[in-house]
Amino acid sequence: MKELTKLEILKWLREQRSSRLAELYERADAVRKQSVGDAVHLRGLIEISSHCVRQCMYCGLRQANRALQRYRMTREEILDCARQAERLGYGTVVMQAGEDDLLTAEWIAEIVRWIKRETTLAVTLSLGERRQDELKLWRSAGADRYLLRFETSDANLFRVIHPHRFADGPGRLTLLRQLKALGYEAGGGVMVGIPGQSFDSLAEDILTFRALDLDMIGIGPYIAHADTPLGSGALRPAILPSEQVPSNEEMVYKMIALTRIACPTANIPSTTALATINRVDGRKLGLKAGANVVMPNLSPTKYRRLYEIYPEKACIEESAADCSQCLRGQIHSLGRFAGEGQGGRGEFENLASILPDVSSRFVQLQA
Numbered sequence: 001m002k003e004l005t006k007l008e009i010l011k012w013l014r015e016q017r018s019s020r021l022a023e024l025y026e027r028a029d030a031v032r033k034q035s036v037g038d039a040v041h042l043r044g045l046i047e048i049s050s051h052c053v054r055q056c057m058y059c060g061l062r063q064a065n066r067a068l069q070r071y072r073m074t075r076e077e078i079l080d081c082a083r084q085a086e087r088l089g090y091g092t093v094v095m096q097a098g099e100d101d102l103l104t105a106e107w108i109a110e111i112v113r114w115i116k117r118e119t120t121l122a123v124t125l126s127l128g129e130r131r132q133d134e135l136k137l138w139r140s141a142g143a144d145r146y147l148l149r150f151e152t153s154d155a156n157l158f159r160v161i162h163p164h165r166f167a168d169g170p171g172r173l174t175l176l177r178q179l180k181a182l183g184y185e186a187g188g189g190v191m192v193g194i195p196g197q198s199f200d201s202l203a204e205d206i207l208t209f210r211a212l213d214l215d216m217i218g219i220g221p222y223i224a225h226a227d228t229p230l231g232s233g234a235l236r237p238a239i240l241p242s243e244q245v246p247s248n249e250e251m252v253y254k255m256i257a258l259t260r261i262a263c264p265t266a267n268i269p270s271t272t273a274l275a276t277i278n279r280v281d282g283r284k285l286g287l288k289a290g291a292n293v294v295m296p297n298l299s300p301t302k303y304r305r306l307y308e309i310y311p312e313k314a315c316i317e318e319s320a321a322d323c324s325q326c327l328r329g330q331i332h333s334l335g336r337f338a339g340e341g342q343g344g345r346g347e348f349e350n351l352a353s354i355l356p357d358v359s360s361r362f363v364q365l366q367a
């Protein structure tokens with residue numbers, strides 16, 4: 001299939017007509033079916049620590065947010081979550097946290113080793129910008145994947161909303177390349193509708209996903225958090241109103257769909273942030289626009305509200321078993337099924353060759 005050009009991506013990002021957008025989602029859904037099939041993979045999310053040394057201007061976990069009560073899960077609590085992931089039939093656990101220096105490399109490595117020894121789960125880490133030797137240790141402990149969204153490919157905007165910790169540290173794009181070189185499946189992604197984010201930069205984000213050949217791509221709406229400089233309005237990156245990307249659902253669906261078309265075999269989640277701005281059917285609509293993964297929360301209920309990246313997060317009260325049941329129901333209602341096994345990107349490689357080719361039907365469909 002012909003590759004999307006930047007101009008085509010831009011036209012789609014600015015498209016308003018619902019009939020045209022329905023065609024885009026249909027095309028993305030067909031590419032999804034052809035490239036990664038009808039399985040929807042469940043990744044259990046364990047939010048292991050809300051401590052963070054960084055000052056990201058958009059994120060509720062930023063160190064300067066004193067309004068937030070912080071927690072760090074114990075090793076036993078984390079292992080319990082992993083056991084529960086297996087009981088619920090998930091193929092992967094994702095251990096996520098702020099940049100917490102007290103999560104020492106060896107402590108994490110030991111937990112990874114335990115999970116890999118005692119379960120059949122894939123282990124994904126999402127622990128921020130960590131040192132190369134730490135990433136290497138975790139990989140050799142058995143970690144399979146690493147998530148590190150680059151948030152925006154606009155280097156100027158990124159600098160403003162994401163103050164660096166070490167002036168000479170590698171950027172996130174460099175880190176993603178290093179992760180791949182270490183043998184991880186690497187996941188990037190962006191928020192949609194960050195103040196100061198232009199349509200042009202969003203198109204560049206998709207080209208960047210493709211250039212990095214990312215294995216996983218997470219895309220969710222930016223949601224203002226009042227206890228952050230960006231969310232309170234104290235920080236306002238300059239931009240023409242006509243260039244500002246809105247942080248609405250439709251923009252997220254467009255981004256998911258275009259990303260699926262640009263990166264057919266990537267694992268793309270329908271995110272919790274999307275479910276937060278449309279509680280009724282955000283997740284389902286994401287799955288219909290090209291996504292093939294969901295990430296149910298496994299964190300103990302007492303911690304969930306404290307992991308407040310953005311406010312009013314979906315699924316704060318529900319138990320892990322409730323979310324598992326709810327998501328399976330949603331998946332079946334779409335005529336799809338919950339994936340068995342780990343659902344890594346490598347497993348999709350042979351799929352395209354055994355499914356009928358749908359790409360020719362869509363060659364005509366252009367922006």
Ligand code: 5AD
Binds near residue numbers: 151273310
């Ligand atoms: N709104 C939406 N998503 C956010 N994230 C952080 N802050 C917000 C926010 N205010 C996302 C970032 C980060 C991921 C863990 O959560 O993309 O990488």
Ligand code: FES
Binds near residue numbers: 315326
């Ligand atoms: Fe949590 Fe539906 S996924 S309640």
